[in-house]
Amino acid sequence: MNQSIPQKIVIVEDEPKIAQILIDYLENHGYQTEYFVSGEGVLHYLENNVVGCVLLDVMLPNAEQFGDGLQLCKEIRQFSQVPIILITARIEEIDRILGLELGADDYICKPFSPREVVARVKALLRRSQLQANPAEKQESNTQKKWYLDEGRYQLKYQQQTITLTAVEFEIMRTLSHSPGNIFSRSQLIERIYHDHRIVSDRTVDSHIKKLRQKLNVAFGDMEWIQSVYGVGYKFVMDL
Structure with a gap:
């Protein structure tokens, strides 16, 4: 360790x-x-x-x-x-x-x-x-002036920073790496939890609800993550 x-x-x-x-x-x-x-x-x-x-x-x-x-x-x-x-x-x-x-x-x-x-x-x-090692890889997009700081579990945009939980960070990273692609709840569970536990769809919904609240409080009422009825979620924010 x-x-x-x-x-x-x-x-x-x-x-x-x-x-x-x-x-x-x-x-x-x-x-x-x-x-x-x-x-x-x-x-x-x-x-x-x-x-x-x-x-x-x-x-x-x-x-x-x-x-x-x-x-x-x-x-x-x-x-x-x-x-x-x-x-x-x-x-x-x-x-x-x-x-x-x-x-x-x-x-x-x-x-x-x-x-x-x-x-x-x-x-x-x-x-x-x-x-503990902030020099590690950052998930970045300098053209759009935002990035996910994997070393600190933070999202930085418009000179503001919000800190995410580990699960929120994984959700944001998964969705934002494939903007426009729709991820089902089961796909998100597979990306977030690596120990094959049984997690309900409502648990995923709860994490995304909390993540949206953080984004809206920090950056205004902008639609970063969109629900696709009966399917799942996609990242749609045009940064």
Whole structure:
């Protein structure tokens, strides 16, 4: 592993047995861990330390005082783009969509295999590894005066910069590399997730909705990504 990349994993989980299993598996794979039993102190820690990923349980004790996992996810996104994996016993899709719209990069449902959690963490860290090496390749288009900065997961246009999540970046890169081409949701899932997991179409829609919101807030109400009814999405922005 590249030692220049932050390899500390923050675990926020109220069940000690589950937390210990995660700690053991992650540390056996060479990661450091920091454990919180509730939301207390999590934001302060993340504001003052560099970490690789956050494993965040949705249901946490003392939620009225310190917030549940969804609230914490939202607050973390106010100051950090650290990869976040939600861990939830709620199997209803609305909870998953809500978590993703609040800025989570991934989710995993209880009961889970700790090996799968480690695999998800590794996948997110692989997507984030170029952040530690900004000299790496940039996806550029100098004639149109915009580019995707793969080293920082940023899109730069009109002297403005927005930071994207790993999934949002992959969506933007996939669509913009083939402007006008229509990508189905299943094609986007194949490009975004490399571990062949089962992901619903609504999850893709949720990521694209969030991506559109970021683009519109930063650059105005311009149509970057167009929906093609019954088919999928295409990149249509004439930059």
